[in-house]
Amino acid sequence: MKEQEIKNIIFDLGGVIINLKPANTIDAFARLSGISKEEVTQKYLHDEHFKKYEKGLISDEEFRSYLKNMTGCDSDKDLDEAWNAMLLDVPQERLELLKDLRKHHKLILLSNTNDIHLKCFTEILEKENDCSIDEFFDHVYYSHQMHKRKPDADIYEQVLNEQQLEPEETLFIDDNADNIAGAANLGIQTIHITGETTIIEVFDEGE
Template identity: 50%
Template sequence: MAQESSVKNLIFDLGGVILDLSVEHTLQAFANISGLDKSEVTKRFVTSEGFVAYEKGLIDDVGFRAFVRDTYPVQADDAALDAAWNAMLRGLPLNKLQLLLRLKEQYQSVLLSNTNNIHLEYINTRLLPPGERSLDPYFHRTYYSHRMHKRKPDAEIFEQVLHENNFQPHETLFLDDNAENIAGARKLGIQTVHVITPDLIIDYFHA
């Protein structure tokens, strides 16, 4: 293993670490259904607070769709909106899922994802291997921002995970593709790996 021998616990991000992710696909899909230029779609995506509110569970699916229709604006039905929103979710590589099962036997392993209900439903029903309906079997515990009403990189979300699992920060390794999330974890003394390439966890754990 490439990590420090002191590590007993793993905290994994989902998108960009385990799940193949391409926000560009969703931005293009929103451009297609709204008629707006992609650069304008991107600007509104980055600056609008509704996306963060949805990840924190402060608005429900109905409220999120209303927000999207107002933000871009579009008249698309729910199915078309959801398809555009889910376009960024590109797949769950089997070799990563197999790696997670092996790591679960060696460490206390949890998932901590900034996500939302529409995405999670799509992952559970469309991207997992046949017969599976949850990521739960791959971890000792799973945490999703919209259910916790908290979001990375805020300290409180990391503190909750550490407390509920009796993790010591210096014995815990956090793997995430977002630099702000990595910085948030480091402030609490958590060891980190910034995942900058899609297969980094495969290489890191010599899978």
């Protein structure tokens, strides 16, 4: 990354700003349903209901109805808690980094998410960090409100066009390799966050 050429930074949310542990949700669904974690994983990773929910193409009620059929659990509260179990904490140092970066860059949030997760994430930030995610970005984009999801090209194109961003002047940071490839195909500069790296280390290395 040539930082002097970067004017805009697009951040993913889960796994980049908020810590994630998807295994927690798989474990919770396995407990609720009595089926194996492997079977839950297969459904969790590959069933179209999850993609449709991220695109806002089905409602919270329709998504919960699918989960009820999958798990045999009739409690909305238990299903929401299981679905949100993957959402952990937001280290304060990451929020401080966003504040510093925003002094010299336009910051955009672009997340594949859904209404249940967004409500939970908002509560986590309010309770643990006493803030809102909107405070740290010039604009926020959520897949379920856009009816698009990464890594499809149209979601990146919408952000570039609406925010008047030049791809070569824009950096995209995500923890999903497919999402990184989708952005790179449009000429956007990218950084892939893996389990061995955080955004703190990425920008420390750039100094």
